[in-house]
Amino acid sequence: MDTLLPPHVRPMTEDDLDAVMAIEVASYVHSWKPEHFSAEIAGTCSWPFVAVAGGRVIGYVCLMSLFEEAQILNVAVQVSHRGRGIARLLLELAFRVALEKGAEKMALEVRASNVTAISLYQKLGFVRVGIRTGYYESVEDAVLMEKPLI
Numbered sequence: 001m002d003t004l005l006p007p008h009v010r011p012m013t014e015d016d017l018d019a020v021m022a023i024e025v026a027s028y029v030h031s032w033k034p035e036h037f038s039a040e041i042a043g044t045c046s047w048p049f050v051a052v053a054g055g056r057v058i059g060y061v062c063l064m065s066l067f068e069e070a071q072i073l074n075v076a077v078q079v080s081h082r083g084r085g086i087a088r089l090l091l092e093l094a095f096r097v098a099l100e101k102g103a104e105k106m107a108l109e110v111r112a113s114n115v116t117a118i119s120l121y122q123k124l125g126f127v128r129v130g131i132r133t134g135y136y137e138s139v140e141d142a143v144l145m146e147k148p149l150i
């Protein structure tokens with residue numbers, strides 16, 4: 001029945017961690033560990049969400065929001081569900097939550113080689129605001145991106 005419904009987004013819970021970790025390790029060479037997600041679930045300034053379709057977790061976003069600035073810490077979508085607007089659904093919810101928490105802008109860091117993610121962020125209104133040289137494993141640059149929320 002649920003497979004006939006469009007994907008929806010809800011807060012991440014500890015029960016989601018196996019599904020989240022399966023997506024995480026398929027998505028990154030340097031993946032987060034379960035305790036990183038647990039810290040986001042427990043955090044008072046963090047709001048992790050999962051996208052669910054057919055009763056299964058197919059993606060997630062981790063949002064942190066503190067005073068006027070919010071950050072996207074992680075976003076990933078199951079390989080078989082990419083290119084269907086799931087990341088957009090998750091990020092647009094994160095923008096609304098951040099705004100509700102009082103954030104005025106959204107920031108993130110992305111590997112310079114991750115052209116797919118950079119393209120996604122540009123499509124959603126982020127612009128490049130800087131580079132952190134050798135930020136990842138001392139060899140790869142981070143592109144700093146921001147988007148105004150108000």
Ligand SMILES: CC(C)(COP(=O)(O)OP(=O)(O)OC[C@H]1O[C@@H](n2cnc3c(N)ncnc32)[C@H](O)[C@@H]1OP(=O)(O)O)[C@@H](O)C(=O)NCCC(=O)NCCS
Binds near residue numbers: 114115
């Ligand atoms: C990046 C990622 C989250 C995108 O998820 P997704 O659900 O496939 O993205 P969406 O379908 O919502 O795409 C939204 C927009 O992003 C852009 N985009 C997404 N995938 C793209 C690709 N392969 N090439 C170019 N642009 C792409 C497009 O502009 C797209 O808009 P359009 O469909 O109107 O053209 C997904 O590829 C992923 O999980 N990658 C591995 C983890 C990762 O790199 N996360 C980001 C770390 S900073």
